[in-house]
Amino acid sequence: MKHFLTGLLACLFFCSVACAQSVWVGVKGGVSIPNLKSSSSNPVSRGWSSIQGPYFGVVAAYKLSNFFYLQTELNYASQGGKKSGLQAISSKPYTSFFPPGTDVPKYFYAVFSNEVHLNYLELPVLIKLEYALNNQFGLFVNGGPYVGYLLSAKNLSSGKSNVYFDEQLTQPALPAPADFAATTNVINDINRFNVGVQGGLGVSLKLKNDSKFFLTAGGNYGFRPIQKDEANGQSNTGAATVILGYMLGF
Known part of the structure; x- marks a missing residue:
């Protein structure tokens, strides 16, 4: 027991010394350029393009060796996408409006614009490799889950269009065009948790007071399809990011 306590105290001592000399903490902020990625043949998942949103958070890096750091972050991250034109709409929520025995297609079709805005709190754990070019500038790459x-x-949807039974828009389902202008809270249709990978490449500039600026270009990708119901599509989150940050060393 004595040897165990001695070893434990020694370990805590050396860890505290190492951390006191090799910990960096800071803040970062920038832009996220997300785009929903289709992960199935479901027509609802197709046709998304990029939008822009904020990306910011706090960061801490722990020096493991001369080149390697363990970096943890807590980020507010924008995800989502937009599309415009011909779109598929799941008929599942509307089947009760048709008489029993009616052959209702799996999807309806209409022409309108659509944007999905998803905001996440993300916790990455990254390994960072940083190489000092000189006393001021460094290059780094990081990655992890x-x-x-x-x-x-x-x-957010907008536009006016009739709703059609077929993708060729030859069989209207309504006597007149419908107004698609609406803002809908869809949080109950989306899986609350996601897991993925994040990575980046950047440069750092050391200052005289044990602090530094850094600029990172990177991206992230979520492994889990966001929709709870496959009828609403099967899409994965993904975004390119450009980040400027400031860290202080201790």
Whole structure:
């Protein structure tokens, strides 16, 4: 027991000394350029393009060796996408409006615009390799997994169109065009948790007061399809990011 306590105290001492000399903490902020990626043949998942949103958080890096760091972050991350034109709509929520025995197609089709805005709290754990070019500038690359928790999810639609039974828009389902202008809270249709990978490449600039600026270009990708119901599509989150940050060393 004595040897165990001695070893434990020695370990805590050396860890505290190492951390006191090789910990960096800071803040970062920038832009996220997300795009929903289709992960199935479901027509609802197709046709998304990129939008822009904020990306910011706090960061801590622990020096493991001359070149390697363990970096943890807590980020507010924008995800989502937009599309415009011909779109598929799941008929599942509307089947009760048809008489029993009616052959209702799996999807309806209409022409309108759509944006999905998803905001996550993400916790990445990264390994960072940093190489000093000189006393001021360094190059680094980082990568690792993250866990995300959905904070909000909204669907913004606009435009007027009839709703059709077929993709060729030859069989109208309504006597007149419908107005698609709406902002809908869809958080109950989206999985709250996601896991994925994050990575980046960047440069750092050391200052005289044991601090530094850094600029990172990177991206992330979520492994879990976001929709709870496959009828609403099967899409994965993914985004390119450009980040400027400041860290202080201790």
